[in-house]
Amino acid sequence: MRISAKKLQDYPLYLRPFFWNQNRKYGMVLKPALLWARIPRLFTTVALLFGALDSRKSVITPSLRSMITVRVSQINWCEFCVDVNSYIYAKRAGEESKLEALSEWRESPLFDEHEKVVLEYVDAITFSDRQVTDAEMEELRKYYDEDGIVELTGLIAFQNMSSKFNSALDVPSQGFCRISSKKT
Missing domain, CATH: 1.20.1290.10 (AhpD-like)
Incomplete structure (x- = not known):
């Protein structure tokens, strides 16, 4: 990777539940999440947008x-x-x-x-x-x-x-x- 991820403890506390959930779901934290999370407001915005697009209510299967x-x-x-x-x-x-x-x-x-x-x-x-x-x-x-x-x-x-x-x-x-x- 061209940009390094921080250590998990160096990210804001409010982002750690998201990382915990990824670890539970995938068996690891996803590297892009660690990069986006270097700028917490961007990470939050991207995560919310992805959640809206990957909704169970979507007309796309x-x-x-x-x-x-x-x-x-x-x-x-x-x-x-x-x-x-x-x-x-x-x-x-x-x-x-x-x-x-x-x-x-x-x-x-x-x-x-x-x-x-x-x-x-x-x-x-x-x-x-x-x-x-x-x-x-x-x-x-x-x-x-x-x-x-x-x-x-x-x-x-x-x-x-x-x-x-x-x-x-x-x-x-x-x-x-x-x-x-x-x-x-």
Whole structure:
């Protein structure tokens, strides 16, 4: 990592329950959390935004949310994000075959039409040489109302921020999942 984490006792007391919860859930504290927590107000804001986007009340299914975060992470070369989000996807979906084919989603018969429409939107937002087209937006409207599209866009934008943050600071994989971080 390009920036070091502080010792746990050097973080504010009010952040330690969050670290305890991560340790309980993942068996360790996540390295990006330790980096964001160097600036407690940023950490709190990021954690609240993530919580809102990963809500049980979301119109986007949990497994699709995880697939989206893995795809964004692949594009942005974030080893940590591919690792942890693949692990979460495998738990939510109960399978890994789609993860193994995710970098070739267009050619794969594993993905249904809904997933392909969403993944096209993910790619259009995430690749810097692309823009979302009116045709892509119309395809999304087959599956989501305007609030759902805003939520989907927010999730993709959040994961872009998160994976770019982790990639820039060279946050390594923490060994959650064996899926590689292939880019394309």
